[in-house]
Amino acid sequence: MNTLTESIHISGLVVHCHKEAQPEVVPALAQISGCELHSQTEDGKLVVTLExxxxxxxxxxxxxxxxxxxVINTGLAYHRVEQL
Incomplete structure (x- = not known):
């Protein structure tokens, strides 16, 4: 039996922040390992993925x-584990 122990966790999140803070929140997200910003609105809603x-x-x-x-709220919208 082949047991795979290595995996990757992929998550999609909706992050809501104060729109006034958005210029500081976006670069702070880039400092978090595995975090990638995909979309943002002018009113502070951000779509990010985590690996x-x-x-x-x-x-x-x-x-x-x-x-x-x-940041006001972080909501997990999707999570998947893939075996490598």
Whole structure:
């Protein structure tokens, strides 16, 4: 039996921030490992993806996003685990 232990966690999130804080939130997202911004609106709604190697690192990234000054809410919209 072949047991695969390596995996990638792919998550899609909607991040809502104060529109006044958006110019600071966007570059802060880029500093989080595996985080990529895909879309944003003028009123502070952002669509991002996270790629990580474990559920723990996914949770840590989501917590880091939520801790960015100006972020109101981070909502997980999608999560998938792919075996490598």
């Amino acid at each position: 990580s190697d474990s559920q723990q690192s996914t949770n840590a990234a989501i917590e880091a996003i939520g801790a960015i000054a100006g």
